[in-house]
Amino acid sequence: MPKLLSVFRIIALLEGISYILLLFIATPLKHLANDPQYVKLLGMPHGVLFMAYIVFAIFISKDMKWNSKTLWIVLLASIIPFGTFYIDRKYLKSNG
Template identity: 60%
Template sequence: MKSIFRIVSLLEGISYLLLLFIATPIKAFQGDETYVKMLGMPHGILFILYVILAFMLKKEMKWDHKNFGIILLCSLLPFGTFYMDKKYLR
């Protein structure tokens, strides 16, 4: 389960960065919503999987409320999932 969570968190982090730093500026400056539409749904699915898997791993990894909150917060911050992987999963 931990390895699946690591893969999902990596993909979620990459999709978030692509959406935030590539797709959104293209939409804002060129008015082209294609990339936002293309990346939005996969990112949303990966985000939901990230949260579900985090809840499933909470007991197995013995995360207290503070660490679990940080892990959930990392999914909202750019580069947060990469930090979370390094600090809490390796």
């Protein structure tokens, strides 16, 4: 389990970074500077990381002994900017 937790922590970090870059850099550049290249560049990796985050969260939830409320918090954090960083600190770091 520690290896899966380590992989999940890396996915959570990368998903969080890609979301921040997409939301606060790529999207404003697309709309303000009419330059969609950064959204195109970051969109697919972020989507893959987002899906991996969801799958890994569900997969490790039983091993982490998360109740359904905790699992929902972990899942919802993926759509909130900086949410995955909070999850790492609150739910993953102390167990890893």
